[in-house]
Amino acid sequence: MDVGQPSATPLAVVAPRRARFRGLLPWLFLAPLLVPLALFVYWPLLHTFFLSFVRWNLQPGVPMEFVGLANYDGVLASTLFADAAWNSLIYVLAAIPLKVLLPLPVAVFIWSLGTAGGWYRTVLFLPTLISFVIVAVVVGWMLNPIAGHVAALLANVGGGFGNPLASPDGAIVTIILLSGWKVFGFNVLLYLAGLASIRRDLIEAMRLDGASDWTILRRLIWPLLTPTTFFVLIATVIFSLQQVFTPIDILTEGGPENGTTNFFYMVYQLAFRTFDIGRGAAGTVLLFGLLLVITLIKLRALDKRVHYQQ
Amino acid sequence: MAPAPIAFGRPWRVTGHILCLALCLSVVAPLVLVLGTAFKPANEIYDLTPWPQRPTLANFARLLNETDFVLYLWNSLATTFLRVAGQLAIAVLAAYAFARWRFTGSTFVFALTLGAMMIPHQLVMIPIYIMIAELEWFDTWAALIIPNLAMPFAVFLLRQHMMSFPKELLDAAEMDGAGPLTALWRVMLPNLGPAVAALTIVLSIDCWNEYFWPLLVTDTPGARTVQIGIRQFLEENFEDFGALMAGVTVASVPVLAVFFVLQRRIMETFVASGLKG
Numbered sequence: 001m002d003v004g005q006p007s008a009t010p011l012a013v014v015a016p017r018r019a020r021f022r023g024l025l026p027w028l029f030l031a032p033l034l035v036p037l038a039l040f041v042y043w044p045l046l047h048t049f050f051l052s053f054v055r056w057n058l059q060p061g062v063p064m065e066f067v068g069l070a071n072y073d074g075v076l077a078s079t080l081f082a083d084a085a086w087n088s089l090i091y092v093l094a095a096i097p098l099k100v101l102l103p104l105p106v107a108v109f110i111w112s113l114g115t116a117g118g119w120y121r122t123v124l125f126l127p128t129l130i131s132f133v134i135v136a137v138v139v140g141w142m143l144n145p146i147a148g149h150v151a152a153l154l155a156n157v158g159g160g161f162g163n164p165l166a167s168p169d170g171a172i173v174t175i176i177l178l179s180g181w182k183v184f185g186f187n188v189l190l191y192l193a194g195l196a197s198i199r200r201d202l203i204e205a206m207r208l209d210g211a212s213d214w215t216i217l218r219r220l221i222w223p224l225l226t227p228t229t230f231f232v233l234i235a236t237v238i239f240s241l242q243q244v245f246t247p248i249d250i251l252t253e254g255g256p257e258n259g260t261t262n263f264f265y266m267v268y269q270l271a272f273r274t275f276d277i278g279r280g281a282a283g284t285v286l287l288f289g290l291l292l293v294i295t296l297i298k299l300r301a302l303d304k305r306v307h308y309q310q
Numbered sequence: 311m312a313p314a315p316i317a318f319g320r321p322w323r324v325t326g327h328i329l330c331l332a333l334c335l336s337v338v339a340p341l342v343l344v345l346g347t348a349f350k351p352a353n354e355i356y357d358l359t360p361w362p363q364r365p366t367l368a369n370f371a372r373l374l375n376e377t378d379f380v381l382y383l384w385n386s387l388a389t390t391f392l393r394v395a396g397q398l399a400i401a402v403l404a405a406y407a408f409a410r411w412r413f414t415g416s417t418f419v420f421a422l423t424l425g426a427m428m429i430p431h432q433l434v435m436i437p438i439y440i441m442i443a444e445l446e447w448f449d450t451w452a453a454l455i456i457p458n459l460a461m462p463f464a465v466f467l468l469r470q471h472m473m474s475f476p477k478e479l480l481d482a483a484e485m486d487g488a489g490p491l492t493a494l495w496r497v498m499l500p501n502l503g504p505a506v507a508a509l510t511i512v513l514s515i516d517c518w519n520e521y522f523w524p525l526l527v528t529d530t531p532g533a534r535t536v537q538i539g540i541r542q543f544l545e546e547n548f549e550d551f552g553a554l555m556a557g558v559t560v561a562s563v564p565v566l567a568v569f570f571v572l573q574r575r576i577m578e579t580f581v582a583s584g585l586k587g
Contacts, residue, residue, distance in 0.1 A: 025490060029407035030419060032400045036460035041426045044434035044441075051436060058440070106333065109326035112316045123334040125577060126341070129565050131519035133537040134558050137544050138344055141551055181336065186580065193581045203315055213316050221316075242430050246521045250541055264432050271436050272526075281436055288433055295428050 045288070051281035058275050071282035075270070081283070083258035084266040088241055090172060091262055095240040098180040099187055100233050104225075107191030108217070121192060124185030132182060132246035139178050140165070140251050168259025171252050175260055179244050187232050194228030195221070227302070234298045238291070263287045347555040355552050369552035370560070377547075378531050379557060382539035389454045389535065390517040397461040397513055398506070405468035406494050410480065427462040431522050442527055449533035454524060458517075463583050464509055470582075471505045472498060508575035512583060515565050536561045 052071055054064040075081050106124075110117035127135070145163050164170030198221060206216050245264050248254060254261030254269055261269065267287055271280025318326065339360075346361035348369055354362055373379050408420055438457055447453040475498060483493040499506070524535045534542065540557050547553065569576055 023413065026407040026411045026413045026416065029403045029490075033404035033423065033460050033465060034419065036400070036457070037422065037426055037462075040438060040457040040460065041429055041434060042422070044437035045429065047437035048434065058443075060443075106326075106330060109318070109330065112318055112326075114315070120330045120334060121577075122573065123337055124330075125580075126337055126566070128580060129515060129519075129569050130562055131521065131537055131565075133519070133521050133541055134562055137540055137554070138340055138558060140544065141554065142340070142343075184333070185337070189577055189581055193578075198315075200315060213318065216316060242432070245432070249521075249525070250544070264430075267432055268435070272439075277436060284433055284436065288429075291428065291430075291433075 048281045048284050048288075051277055052285045054278050056277045058277055067278065071278040072286070075279050075282045075286065080258060080261065080266055080269065084261050084263050087172060087258075087260060088262040091176065091240045091244060092237050094176045095180070095236050096233070098176070099183050099236045099240070100229070103184055103187040103232070104191055104229065107188045107195060108221070110188065111192060111195045121185075121189065124188050126185065127182045128186045128189075130182075132243060133250060135178055135182055136247040136250040139174065139247070143174065165251055166256065168255075168257050171256060171260045175244055175247050175251065178247055179240065183236065183239060183243075187236065190232050190235070191225070191228055194225050198224050230298075230301060234294065237294060263290065344555050344558055347552060348559045350552055352552060369556035372550070373553045373556045373560070377539075377543060377553075378534070379536075379539060379543075379560070381532065382534050382536045383560070385451070385454075385534060386518055386536040389451050390514050392451065393455040393458060393517050394510060394513045396455065396459045397464055398510060400459055401461055401464035401468055402494070402499070402506075404465045405472055406490075406498065408465070408469045409472035409475075410477070410490075423462045423465055426460070427466070431526075435526055439526060447527070449528050449530045451533075453527040454533075454535070458523065461513065464513060467509060467579070467582050468502070468505070471502055475501060504575055505579075508572060508579040511568055511572060511576055512579045515568070518565060 053066060053068060055067045055071070056062065056064040110120050113120075143163055143165060164174050202220060203216055206220055211219070241262055242264050244262065245268070248260050248262070248265045249268075252260045254265050263283070264287065267280055267283040270276050270283050343360045346359075347355065349365040349367070350357075350362040351364055351366045351368060354364075357363075404423070408416065442448060442453050442457075479497055480493045483497045484490070488496065519537065520535070521537050521541075524538045528534055528538060531542075536557075540554070540561060543554055543557055
């Protein structure tokens with residue numbers, strides 16, 4: 001190295017400085033990620049928590065007023081909350097047969113076709129690419145009593161009821177069905193990914209032992225798919241609460257009579273329709289708690305119960 | 311896909327095909343109806359035949375000339391491009407740091423990154439809304455882009471790919487005098503081409519299709535994105551279904567076209583992005 005040169009800085013000093021720079025290096029690479037994460041995710045979470053204890057209507061001139069737990073009382077006692085809770089439950093329960101159970105046999109069948117199943121897979125995947133805005137707008141158009149195709153077809157076969165979006169029950173069923181249409185192919189794809197990871201030699205071994213295809217399905221494939229199924233279930237539960245925000249906002253804005261609102265839409269209504277920031281924040285904190293519980297259940301279950309070693 | 315691992319009996323195969331065909335029909339039928347209506351002249355809009363007898367471009371002309379749709383397209387295109395470029399740059403750097411170095415706090419910071427994947431926009435909307443009001447950023451591209459620059463899922467996915475890259479090659483490059491940025495740019499990235507391409511498309515589709523965020527931070531026509539524009543069009547010109555379906559077509563065709571170029575990879579990346587939930 002510097003042998004022979006009169007060095008002002010001995011190596012012993014240079015080396016730690018280099019080491020310090022190397023220690024800093026990862027943080028330089030991470031800073032562009034961490035700054036926006038802090039500013040736009042973690043700080044707003046904390047700030048929401050703080051705002052849930054004040055009364056404020058978003059007016060810059062109006063001071064915030066500390067009200068303790070009053071916002072939580074207000075939210076929990078409101079009919080909006082009761083309706084949102086009930087509807088959230090309906091959205092999730094309806095999602096299970098439509099989005100979790102039915103895609104499974106469809107995926108197994110497509111998988112059993114081998115290469116030829118690619119077409120089904122691709123076509124069923126298309127709704128994932130189309131925005132929820134467009135799905136909602138098209139459904140709104142088709143159900144429209146003036147020009148709607150569905151409305152006209154129903155009138156032709158004698159089912160002369162009006163726009164289903166006008167009644168609470170009809171509206172929530174519409175949103176459930178269109179969100180099922182949107183996510184079905186994606187869940188099929190998730191199951192196919194799970195099926196693709198099953199080792200072929202296990203199937204061959206069972207077949208050599210004389211097992212029928214149905215036995216293989218029941219005793220080998222179904223158990224090995226449990227983690228995937230569980231994953232699809234959790235993803236769908238969150239999806240069914242969060243993603244329906246868009247069709248709700250476009251088709252019904254939570255109505256009629258709170259018939260389609262859910263937790264995610266409720267916090268938006270509180271904060272940006274009634275401009276009650278305190279209650280909006282309180283609702284958000286409650287929603288955060290719910291999502292946290294779902295996530296913890298997922299992490300626990302993924303750790304312990306539903307995993308098999310192939 | 312690999313060859314068939316299991317063979318169902320004939321009745322089950324027939325049932326399966328019928329079910330799958332019915333499902334595919336339910337996907338394709340609305341698309342045909344939308345596309346057909348977009349090309350229908352005004353006097354055929356209410357016909358039950360899904361395709362036009364005398365196809366016309368009048369709906370597209372009305373959409374582009376009489377509304378601000380071109381402006382919406384420009385806003386969507388520009389913000390998608392800028393936002394995805396930023397998301398990729400940030401994610402590549404961060405993923406490299408996580409994949410390449412073990413350092414004090416790396417586990418904790420990685421956990422924070424993963425944790426952010428589970429926090430949807432609705433949980434942070436109120437403080438960000440206040441922030442944007444104070445910055446006077448409403449109806450600007452900055453409001454659409456900057457709060458969404460950190461994309462934890464992209465970091466996660468790129469890190470997975472980078473971890474399977476042989477460290478020796480990076481060590482060798484640095485031994486030859488390359489700095490860490492050069493090693494990342496010249497050695498690592500050229501080998502991640504397909505993964506980065508698929509990720510780019512998934513992020514772009516995600517941004518192009520987004521509804522909630524632009525709903526929150528834009529209000530005036532000049533700042534609207536395509537998705538907000540379509541929703542607005544439904545409210546304002548309720549009876550012009552031909553132009554509405556033309557708008558729906560213009561907003562969806564780019565996404566579907568891009569998808570068919572890189573189909574396989576994109577579906578894999580979508581599956582990976584689903585793993586974030």
